[in-house]
Amino acid sequence: MDDLTKKIKGAYQVSLYFHLVVMGSLLLYIAVVELFGADLSLYGDRYSYLSSLRYIFYGITIVVIFAVRRLNSLFKLRPLAGRAHKTIKRMMTLNIIISLLCEIPGLLGLVYFLMKGIKKDFYYLIILSGVLLILNFPRYARWRPLIETGEAS
Helix, strand or coil: CCHHHHHHHHHHHHHHHHHHHHHHHHHHHHHHHHHHHHHHCCCCCCCCCHHHHHHHHHHHHHHHHHHHHHHHHHHHCCCCCCCHHHHHHHHHHHHHHHHHHHHHHHHHHHHHHHHHCCHHHHHHHHHHHHHHHHHCCCCHHHHHHHHHHCCCC
16 A cells, blocks of 8 residues: 555545544534433523524525535545645545534534524434535545545655
8 A cells, every 4th residue: 555545545534533523423412402401491482582593593504505515516626646645635624624514503403402492493403414414424435536646745
């Protein structure tokens, strides 16, 4: 196994482990919600303007979905011969950014739950976040063209 292949596999594994940690954080969010239940709501029904926050969070989620789709299109760019180390770094960074973007709906659901105490919206957003994470799971097949066209430099 040459040096370039080792670099690619190492960067892929870092992306994979980071993605798995983000997926695990969703399970942690679910545990927090189930542990504390509706008793944790800070504001409850006292502030009616928080209801509109729900739609803002759903809007942010839609923006995140389109951003993830746009970033995924960057994977289709052809790697440059002789610049494999830059392409590896770019792909690893892109994978990490996509993983973090996929977590945003779940995090927004947790924030909304902590503010309003409504589990239904939390679970909608956490499921959406989980689906995004599964759909954007790092695949080694996307990294394989680097081995074929890249040269260690």
